[in-house]
Amino acid sequence: MVGDGARVLLARAFAAHGRAPTPDQLDEATAAYLRDYQANLAVATVLYPGVAETLAAMRRAGSRMAVCTNKPEAAARAILRQLGVADAFVAVGGGDSFPVRKPDPAHLSATMQAAGMTRAVMVGDHANDVLAARGCGIPSIWAAWGYGAADPGADAVAREFAALPALVGVLTARAG
Numbered sequence: 374m375v376g377d378g379a380r381v382l383l384a385r386a387f388a389a390h391g392r393a394p395t396p397d398q399l400d401e402a403t404a405a406y407l408r409d410y411q412a413n414l415a416v417a418t419v420l421y422p423g424v425a426e427t428l429a430a431m432r433r434a435g436s437r438m439a440v441c442t443n444k445p446e447a448a449a450r451a452i453l454r455q456l457g458v459a460d461a462f463v464a465v466g467g468g469d470s471f472p473v474r475k476p477d478p479a480h481l482s483a484t485m486q487a488a489g490m491t492r493a494v495m496v497g498d499h500a501n502d503v504l505a506a507r508g509c510g511i512p513s514i515w516a517a518w519g520y521g522a523a524d525p526g527a528d529a530v531a532r533e534f535a536a537l538p539a540l541v542g543v544l545t546a547r548a549g
Contacts, residue, residue: 375520376499378443378468379403379410407445414448415455421518423535428461431538439488441481441495441505443468464488476501478508485509492548494541500525512544 374385380403387394387402394402431438439462442449446467453459466484468474475481485493495506498519503526506513514537515527524530529540 376501378474379406382406411448414451418452418456420456420458421534423533425458427534427537428458431541432461434538436538436541437488437490438462439464439466439484439490439493441466441475441484441502443474443480443501446470475499476504476508478505481505481509481511492545494544494548496531496537496541497521503527512548514540514544 374382374389380399383402383406384394384399387399428438440449440453442465444452444467446465446469449465449467450459453462453465464484464487466480466487468480470487471480471483473479481493481495485491493509493511495502495509495511495513496516497503497506497513498516498521500521503513503515506527512528515521515524515530516534517524517530517532518534528544531537531540
């Protein structure tokens with residue numbers, strides 16, 4: 374049910390229980406959910422295997438990395454801090470950082486600009502990530518370990534986080 378924002382998640386959850394809330398009820402449920410989410414951001418959240426080591430290695434190798442997420446920016450920053458990887462990223466573009474959100478390529482473009490990047494490779498586990506990358510004219514890597522249902526046509530597929538440096542190298546070389 375996840376992947377398209379809190380409001381869509383809740384609408385799907387209501388539907389799964391045979392309920393059709395009014396827009397006001399959905400607004401109220403979304404506000405309550407977001408309050409709870411903010412209070413418990415990383416309670417049961419852990420990094421996938423190899424994330425910390427791979428991010429550190431990529432940083433040592435000179436990679437500039439940013440996060441482009443539809444989560445609220447403050448929540449994304451708090452999660453990164455709580456997981457101990459915030460320093461790996463030069464920018465965070467949240468769903469409330471700009472007037473648009475993924476899959477709109479302007480969200481990814483604005484995040485890249487905030488990070489001082491003119492070229493990039495997008496890594497994501499949702500079709501919105503691949504669509505945003507395609508709209509920006511940059512390569513994408515499907516994160517097969519994530520929650521997305523199927524590869525939506527990315528330029529490469531990573532089965533584990535540790536595969537990213539090599540894939541990024543190949544796609545960067547290809548892009549010239």
